[in-house]
Amino acid sequence: MGGYPAEMQESIRHVEATRMHRMDETYPRMPIEERQRLLDDFHPDYIDERMRAIRVGVSKGQRMPLELADVIEGRPHIGPDFNLSEPRAETDVLIIGGGGAGASAALVAQESGARVILTTKLRFGDANTMMAQGGIQAADRPNDSPAIHYLDVIGGGHFTNDPDLVEALVRDAPLVIDWLERLGMMFDKEPDGTMVERHGGGTSRMRMHSARDYTGAEIMRTLRDEVHNREDQIRVVEFSPAVELVLDDHGHVSGAIVMNLELKAYFYIPAKAVVMATGGGGRLHFQGFPTTNHYGATADGVVMAYRTGAELGYLESMQYHPTGAAFPEQILGQLVTEKTRGLGAQPVNRAGDQFVYPLEPRDVEAAAFIRECQGRGNGIVTPTGQPGVWLDSPMIEMIHGPGTIAENLPAMVRQFSRFGIDMTKEPLLVYPTLHYQNGGVRLEADGSTRVPGLFIAGEVSGGVHGHNRLMGNSLLEVTVYGRRAGRSAAHYAQDAKLGQPSLAHVARWNEELNDVGVDTGVTSPILLPDYTRVT
Amino acid sequence: MEDQQQDLIPVHIMGKRYMVPPTLTIVKAMEYAGYQLIRGVGCRGGFCGACGTAYRVKGDPKLYFGLACQTVVEPNMYLAQIPFFPAQRATYDIAQMEATPATFFSTYPELLRCLGCGACTKACPQDLDVRAYMAAGMKGDIAEMADLSFDCIMCGLCAARCPAEEAQYNVAILARRLYGRYLAPRSPHLAQRVEEIEGGQFNTRLEQLKELGRDELVQRYEARDVEPEERG
Ligand SMILES: Cc1cc2nc3c(=O)[nH]c(=O)nc-3n(C[C@H](O)[C@H](O)[C@H](O)COP(=O)(O)OP(=O)(O)OC[C@H]3O[C@@H](n4cnc5c(N)ncnc54)[C@H](O)[C@@H]3O)c2cc1C
Ligand code: SF4
Ligand code: SF4
Numbered sequence: 006m007g008g009y010p011a012e013m014q015e016s017i018r019h020v021e022a023t024r025m026h027r028m029d030e031t032y033p034r035m036p037i038e039e040r041q042r043l044l045d046d047f048h049p050d051y052i053d054e055r056m057r058a059i060r061v062g063v064s065k066g067q068r069m070p071l072e073l074a075d076v077i078e079g080r081p082h083i084g085p086d087f088n089l090s091e092p093r094a095e096t097d098v099l100i101i102g103g104g105g106a107g108a109s110a111a112l113v114a115q116e117s118g119a120r121v122i123l124t125t126k127l128r129f130g131d132a133n134t135m136m137a138q139g140g141i142q143a144a145d146r147p148n149d150s151p152a153i154h155y156l157d158v159i160g161g162g163h164f165t166n167d168p169d170l171v172e173a174l175v176r177d178a179p180l181v182i183d184w185l186e187r188l189g190m191m192f193d194k195e196p197d198g199t200m201v202e203r204h205g206g207g208t209s210r211m212r213m214h215s216a217r218d219y220t221g222a223e224i225m226r227t228l229r230d231e232v233h234n235r236e237d238q239i240r241v242v243e244f245s246p247a248v249e250l251v252l253d254d255h256g257h258v259s260g261a262i263v264m265n266l267e268l269k270a271y272f273y274i275p276a277k278a279v280v281m282a283t284g285g286g287g288r289l290h291f292q293g294f295p296t297t298n299h300y301g302a303t304a305d306g307v308v309m310a311y312r313t314g315a316e317l318g319y320l321e322s323m324q325y326h327p328t329g330a331a332f333p334e335q336i337l338g339q340l341v342t343e344k345t346r347g348l349g350a351q352p353v354n355r356a357g358d359q360f361v362y363p364l365e366p367r368d369v370e371a372a373a374f375i376r377e378c379q380g381r382g383n384g385i386v387t388p389t390g391q392p393g394v395w396l397d398s399p400m401i402e403m404i405h406g407p408g409t410i411a412e413n414l415p416a417m418v419r420q421f422s423r424f425g426i427d428m429t430k431e432p433l434l435v436y437p438t439l440h441y442q443n444g445g446v447r448l449e450a451d452g453s454t455r456v457p458g459l460f461i462a463g464e465v466s467g468g469v470h471g472h473n474r475l476m477g478n479s480l481l482e483v484t485v486y487g488r489r490a491g492r493s494a495a496h497y498a499q500d501a502k503l504g505q506p507s508l509a510h511v512a513r514w515n516e517e518l519n520d521v522g523v524d525t526g527v528t529s530p531i532l533l534p535d536y537t538r539v540t
Numbered sequence: 541m542e543d544q545q546q547d548l549i550p551v552h553i554m555g556k557r558y559m560v561p562p563t564l565t566i567v568k569a570m571e572y573a574g575y576q577l578i579r580g581v582g583c584r585g586g587f588c589g590a591c592g593t594a595y596r597v598k599g600d601p602k603l604y605f606g607l608a609c610q611t612v613v614e615p616n617m618y619l620a621q622i623p624f625f626p627a628q629r630a631t632y633d634i635a636q637m638e639a640t641p642a643t644f645f646s647t648y649p650e651l652l653r654c655l656g657c658g659a660c661t662k663a664c665p666q667d668l669d670v671r672a673y674m675a676a677g678m679k680g681d682i683a684e685m686a687d688l689s690f691d692c693i694m695c696g697l698c699a700a701r702c703p704a705e706e707a708q709y710n711v712a713i714l715a716r717r718l719y720g721r722y723l724a725p726r727s728p729h730l731a732q733r734v735e736e737i738e739g740g741q742f743n744t745r746l747e748q749l750k751e752l753g754r755d756e757l758v759q760r761y762e763a764r765d766v767e768p769e770e771r772g
Contacts (some may be wrong), residue, residue, distance in 0.1 A: 189717025
């Protein structure tokens with residue numbers, strides 16, 4: 006079934022006609038000045054009408070997409086009079102979020118001597134980490150070094166990254182790969198054990214480690230399996246999202262209010278330290294974009310942490326991944342991994358011509374795709390009106406030999422063949438999709454925040470990647486900072502004494518909203534997007 | 541999309557009939573019908589294994605399997621989201637094991653009960669040959685089981701169908717972890733780099749980079765040499 010309709014087939018013939026010639030054609034990288042002009046004109050972050058400043062809290066004035074601002078300025082689920090005197094369980098370290106960052110934090114917190122509860126929204130592992138395909142960066146080859154990695158990260162982030170955070174990221178990177186391998190993760194390797202490593206957008210050395218195109222899944226299921234092995238010391242609570250943090254009378258974090266998603270009942274879990282690891286917010290569909298993110302990616306952690314006084318940063322920049330599926334409609338917005346370009350597939354326009362270097366940093370690449378379609382009218386339009394450009398996947402096997410795609414991109418092949426498209430023979434239609442939250446809660450290199458007892462790890466945080474994350478650096482971030490936050494939280498919990506738990510900050514939050522006259526009509530965190538038609 | 545006049549088709553969700561557009565996936569069809577899903581939905585991209593589903597089509601005796609987020613509806617489908625299927629899982633300490641068939645059989649003795657019936661293979665939405673990876677397991681071939689099961693998303697459909705009450709995907713992840721930790725050849729360059737980092741070798745260079753102002757950083761960034769892509 007399926008396949009491309011006739012109008013699109015016609016354009017595919019142009020792509021085929023230019024393919025041989027493009028095999029030896031390298032499109033030049035874009036000079037820095039041109040990059041900025043392109044971003045100003047075509048990147049969604051630069052569309053002023055779709056952004057605004059938040060009006061309350063310690064980071065007031067910070068600019069972000071309208072949809073996110075509305076959620077951050079939302080009203081809490083529970084009132085300050087919620088009964089905190091009948092807690093359900095109690096622990097040293099409470100981890101909120103069962104993705105890669107939460108699982109890493111749980112393991113290391115436990116190893117550091119803490120009793121741990123990990124509470125998560127849906128099933129443990131229903132997370133962006135599970136969906137990551139392309140790879141994880143680490144400078145471990147002889148011609149590479151953490152210093153070179155540092156330059157790539159900071160240049161990719163437009164030189165706005167927090168230097169301490171980048172340093173920890175690149176220095177811990179090889180250690181994390183080693184840790185994952187000892188936990189039994191299967192990396193792609195040569196027969197002699199050498200890691201198979203490739204380029205990603207914005208890398209100057211080949212340092213992208215992979216596990217076929219299930220890299221995130223392999224990390225996630227390995228970490229999850231290990232957490233389950235320690236069930237005596239790490240308790241996992243599923244279908245129970247946190248909705249509010251609890252502070253004590255000294256303003257120290259002392260646990261969270263969690264909701265049983267099915268019974269809609271709220272309960273309090275006291276904890277001496279909390280690691281917030283709730284991931285990103287793609288399901289808020291900023292500027293109406295489709296997203297690659299999992300169902301529960303609704304920016305909850307940013308909302309909860311902000312109400313306790315944690316600082317936010319970098320939320321004015323979201324990552325739109327250049328290659329979201331634009332056809333077929335059923336998988337609109339789902340990811341075509343960057344590894345496809347890493348392996349040699351070129352983006353080309355309706356006429357079969359290249360128009361951008363295939364591996365620019367993501368924001369530049371995405372803006373170039375949008376310009377090619379909206380600005381120059383050189384895109385392809387699907388029967389439902391969705392624009393896109395071609396990603397010439399058949400080139401991969403011309404470069405690396407037959408079988409390369411099945412070997413390296415099995416998930417991708419499966420995804421498209423379900424809809425009658427054979428990516429070894431036909432190109433894929435792609436268009437930018439909402440992918441990653443570059444910003445979030447500010448943190449120190451040890452995972453701590455300005456709120457005592459609150460630690461942060463993973464996509465919910467802001468500062469590591471500056472204004473643009475490179476592929477492969479966020480699987481790295483979740484493991485590096487998951488481990489750091491887990492360790493710091495366990496150490497903090499050793500000496501922490503719980504005071505009188507209180508929701509006074511929730512009362513203050515409501516007052517502040519009232520004082521400024523803000524009412525976005527949203528109860529947040531929103532937990533799940535509502536896709537039902539009857540609304 | 542909305543303005544396109546589509547003919548709706550009937551599907552049966554938990555026994556109730558609804559009319560939905562024929563282009564939707566099962567997950568989206570249920571939402572279209574008004575369900576706010578909590579169970580049987582996860583990443584919506586075919587990776588997390590939360591939405592493994594079994595369905596029938598009216599007049600067809602066959603039972604079909606798929607991922608609800610990746611399967612398009614057909615007229616007269618009978619749909620229900622099955623929650624995660626309970627399965628036996630051993631608890632073990634990967635650091636204290638040996639990658640031998642003996643470890644394997646003592647951790648999951650029920651592995652040897654597999655009948656080779658292939659019901660699991662028919663159910664797998666990833667099109668894995670589950671029976672074959674179980675057969676590799678029974679031979680004690682950890683490497684082969686790890687390789688054949690690699691694309692498993694742990695959806696549990698195989699376990700739901702197995703007459704021998706196996707938990708195939710749990711055995712398979714043990715195989716992969718044993719392979720990754722013990723059998724895969726070690727990477728010499730990684731070991732070397734770990735040692736260098738632990739010895740503090742890059743600390744000074746990183747400190748220096750952190751001190752650089754923006755202009756200097758931009759200059760160094762622009763001047764980076766980019767390793768050529770290997771071809772062929
Ligand atoms: C399709 C896709 C492909 C990607 N590919 C790559 C790649 O190749 N390389 C790379 O480096 N990065 C990649 N990324 C990015 C990377 O996967 C993520 O940034 C990273 O995994 C985030 O990990 P995390 O642990 O912070 O969040 P997640 O893995 O998303 O985990 C967060 C968890 O918290 C839970 N949660 C949310 N709110 C609450 C709440 N209120 N209470 C309790 N729990 C909650 C969620 O349900 C989820 O389980 C990709 C992302 C996507 C979506
Ligand atoms: S369904 Fe069970 S018994 Fe049959 S082949 Fe699969 S694992 Fe063996
Ligand atoms: S092997 Fe079993 S658990 Fe794994 S994907 Fe196939 S059916 Fe699902």
